[in-house]
Amino acid sequence: MGMTISEKILAKASGRQKVEAGEYIVGKIDLAMMHDLTGPLTLNVMKEVGYDKPWDPEKVVIILDHQVPANSTVTAELHKQLRHYARKHGLKNFHEVGRQGVCHQILAESYVKPGMLVVGADSHTCSLGALGAFATGIGSTEMASVILTGEMWFKVPETIKFELVNRLSKGVSAKDIILKIIGDMGVDGALYRAAEFTGDGVESLTVDSRLTICNMAIEMGGKTGIVNPDKKTLEYTGTQEAPFRSDPDAEYASHYELDLSKLEPQVAMPHSVDNVKPISEVGEVEADQVFIGSCTNGRIEDLEAAASVIRGRKVKDGTRLIVIPASQRIYLEAERRGYIREFIEAGGVVCNPNCGPCLGGHMGILADGEVCVSTSNRNFIGRMGSTASKVYLVSPETAAATAVEGKITDPRKYLR
Amino acid sequence: MATYSNRIMEVQGRAWLFGDDIDTDVILPGKYLVLTDPKELAKHALEGLVSGFSSKISEGDIIVAGKNFGCGSSREHAPLALKYAGVGAVVAKSFSRIFFRNAINIGLPVVISKEARDVIKEGERLSIDLEGGSITREDGSRLIVDKYPAFLLEILKDGGLLQNLKRRFGKEAKK
Ligand code: SF4
Numbered sequence: 001m002g003m004t005i006s007e008k009i010l011a012k013a014s015g016r017q018k019v020e021a022g023e024y025i026v027g028k029i030d031l032a033m034m035h036d037l038t039g040p041l042t043l044n045v046m047k048e049v050g051y052d053k054p055w056d057p058e059k060v061v062i063i064l065d066h067q068v069p070a071n072s073t074v075t076a077e078l079h080k081q082l083r084h085y086a087r088k089h090g091l092k093n094f095h096e097v098g099r100q101g102v103c104h105q106i107l108a109e110s111y112v113k114p115g116m117l118v119v120g121a122d123s124h125t126c127s128l129g130a131l132g133a134f135a136t137g138i139g140s141t142e143m144a145s146v147i148l149t150g151e152m153w154f155k156v157p158e159t160i161k162f163e164l165v166n167r168l169s170k171g172v173s174a175k176d177i178i179l180k181i182i183g184d185m186g187v188d189g190a191l192y193r194a195a196e197f198t199g200d201g202v203e204s205l206t207v208d209s210r211l212t213i214c215n216m217a218i219e220m221g222g223k224t225g226i227v228n229p230d231k232k233t234l235e236y237t238g239t240q241e242a243p244f245r246s247d248p249d250a251e252y253a254s255h256y257e258l259d260l261s262k263l264e265p266q267v268a269m270p271h272s273v274d275n276v277k278p279i280s281e282v283g284e285v286e287a288d289q290v291f292i293g294s295c296t297n298g299r300i301e302d303l304e305a306a307a308s309v310i311r312g313r314k315v316k317d318g319t320r321l322i323v324i325p326a327s328q329r330i331y332l333e334a335e336r337r338g339y340i341r342e343f344i345e346a347g348g349v350v351c352n353p354n355c356g357p358c359l360g361g362h363m364g365i366l367a368d369g370e371v372c373v374s375t376s377n378r379n380f381i382g383r384m385g386s387t388a389s390k391v392y393l394v395s396p397e398t399a400a401a402t403a404v405e406g407k408i409t410d411p412r413k414y415l416r
Numbered sequence: 417m418a419t420y421s422n423r424i425m426e427v428q429g430r431a432w433l434f435g436d437d438i439d440t441d442v443i444l445p446g447k448y449l450v451l452t453d454p455k456e457l458a459k460h461a462l463e464g465l466v467s468g469f470s471s472k473i474s475e476g477d478i479i480v481a482g483k484n485f486g487c488g489s490s491r492e493h494a495p496l497a498l499k500y501a502g503v504g505a506v507v508a509k510s511f512s513r514i515f516f517r518n519a520i521n522i523g524l525p526v527v528i529s530k531e532a533r534d535v536i537k538e539g540e541r542l543s544i545d546l547e548g549g550s551i552t553r554e555d556g557s558r559l560i561v562d563k564y565p566a567f568l569l570e571i572l573k574d575g576g577l578l579q580n581l582k583r584r585f586g587k588e589a590k591k
Contacts, residue, residue: 024565037449041492044452045578051585067450074450123489123514139492139518141577148585153567187437188484192513221484223513272437359446359489380441380488387445387464 002247004159005228006194009134009244013117021158021253030116030133032146033061035103036068038121040078041140042147043085054089055150061093061111062086063103067362068354070097101327101353104128104295108211108236109329114229115243119146124295124377126217130210132229132242134194137218157223158253159194159246164201166261171412173305174209175297175375175395177201178216179266181258183276191221193253196246201260202227207236208299215296216377219273265410268393271381279410285392288370290321290403291384292396293351294358297375298326300333302396307339309400309414310346316406321348322364324356348403360384366391373402425573427504427525427544429476431536434465436482440515443486443494457493458500469501476504478544480536483508485526486515495519505544507532507551507561520568523576527551529561546572 003011003018011019013027034042039062046052054060062082070076079097086094095106103120104127112118114132118125121143128135138146146152162181182189195217202210214225227233229242265279292298292306303325315321323343325331331353334340343350357364358376366372366385371392374384379391394402397411404414442464444457451457462469479485479498485508486494495518498506505525509532519526525546532551536542541554549563564572574580 024567038491040452045581048578049581049585072450078450137514139514139521141492141521142517145521145577145581148581187487188510188512191484191510221487221512359449361446361449378441378488380439381464382445382447383441385447 002249004250033120042143045144063095105326127215129226130214161252163199171415174212195222208301270390285408287373289372291374293324294376296377306396306400315347319406321403434481440488440494454500457497461497461501475502479506481508487512499524521577
């Protein structure tokens with residue numbers, strides 16, 4: 001019996017030839033990441049332990065991203081603690097304000113390579129599986145343990161195989177794929193399991209798109225999303241060869257198939273990510289705010305898609321548009337290509353790279369009764385502000401079309 | 417080896433019933449994530465579902481919920497808020513993976529039982545034997561639950577991963 005890519009990575013990390021789903025193993029960690037909300041708790045834990053020296057300063061990455069620049073004295077204090085910790089231990093991989101972006105995007109751009117075992121003190125760390133790594137989110141105390149020991153226990157997960165076939169049609173994108181899948185699977189449909197995305201449909205997608213898909217594996221309970229590395233992965237990560245791919249005879253817990261050519265734009269309705277409808281069944285939903293950004297859809301291809309809808313048009317009166325590129329690198333590239341100007345000329349706000357309104361902490365918090373149409377990944381009650389607000393999750397194309405018309409709009413009419 | 421306290425091996429309290437998919441934004445809304453004092457976090461535990469939850473419960477009370485408890489973010493603030501509000505254990509049909517780990521790591525017992533939510537009544541007195549793997553109900557009947565693997569039990573016995581790390585790194589610290 002062969003092994004899945006996830007099993008191979010965990011086997012290597014635990015110094016074994018073979019592991020099986022359900023086994024508990026202790027794995028050596030290749031990369032550990034914390035940010036400005038979860039990191040300070042980790043520091044508190046290490047303070048209590050009375051010892052805070054990282055097992056390997058090269059492998060610890062600290063990124064300021066949730067509330068950047070600091071929006072209050074409380075946040076400023078959190079940033080200061082992390083800055084001091086990085087300085088104390090000479091950590092090179094500290095991302096200061098202005099040299100950062102949403103943590104998962106920074107890891108994708110600069111750190112993660114195929115075959116790595118990656119943990120981050122943030123649930124969407126599963127995004128990095130798109131690069132052929134095994135990447136998963138952990139809590140702050142566990143992060144303290146990882147930083148001190150360089151190891152962590154894992155239960156080897158079963159894997160669900162998601163086979164994507166054929167190609168997407170115009171105006172439909174990666175976000176629609178993963179929303180459709182979560183709608184079908186439910187918020188616990190992949191609980192404890194690895195979600196492996198395969199098929200010619202995945203091969204046709206860019207690495208940016210694969211990151212969008214793996215990002216939301218956690219929204220169906222997945223331990224990680226993962227894509228077998230190919231030429232595009234090697235190019236993106238600047239590596240020569242990928243150490244692991246799933247064997248053809250690997251064992252899967254279940255199979256799921258999706259024909260991408262038949263997919264239409266999808267919308268996750270309030271207040272659950274699996275409350276998904278095709279856009280043709282959504283009806284009339286007016287938007288007070290449209291948010292384009294986050295670790296799900298703040299990459300250059302997302303901004304490109306949104307710009308191609310907005311170009312030469314205006315944001316509708318009564319609606320406000322907030323665009324936040326996911327990293328400084330993307331911000332610069334968007335500026336170079338003229339997208340930033342196009343968003344501003346259309347009447348939108350473009351903010352510096354950070355999480356922004358995605359978690360209701362900063363830059364675009366919702367008031368009672370307001371509706372936000374967002375490209376982020378969660379629409380729980382109170383996620384983006386008031387517990388009496390509503391969040392609809394969509395692709396960047398759909399978000400842009402919604403900004404233009406002031407109500408949820410199928411973007412395909414602008415993208416023929 | 418340190419000696420373990422038995423404090424956490426048995427939990428007794430009244431049942432508070434909740435539904436499926438109780439997410440971390442409901443357990444502790446994101447706007448409170450800037451708080452790092454667990455006692456402050458505790459004041460807001462589950463406030464979206466039961467207003468004033470933390471002042472209504474008694475020390476040791478037990479949350480009994482449906483499937484996928486703790487889904488959503490990796491915020492450890494969520495189990496911390498529950499623990500410091502006085503919750504003695506959470507029993508659910510299933511847990512989100514990260515919440516399950518976080519809860520054990522901060523010393524909040526989490527117990528998987530497929531049947532508990534369907535039979536246990538609101539306010540019923542319960543007693544959970546974590547080591548033996550059972551829940552004793554008010555009428556004396558017992559539900560058998562999944563047992564922990566040995567190393568997880570050890571973390572719980574230590575009172576959480578923090579105590580566990582202290583035990584392991586305390587010596588280094590004094591060097
Ligand atoms: S963009 Fe949103 S989901 Fe992504 S890391 Fe930031 S807060 Fe979390």
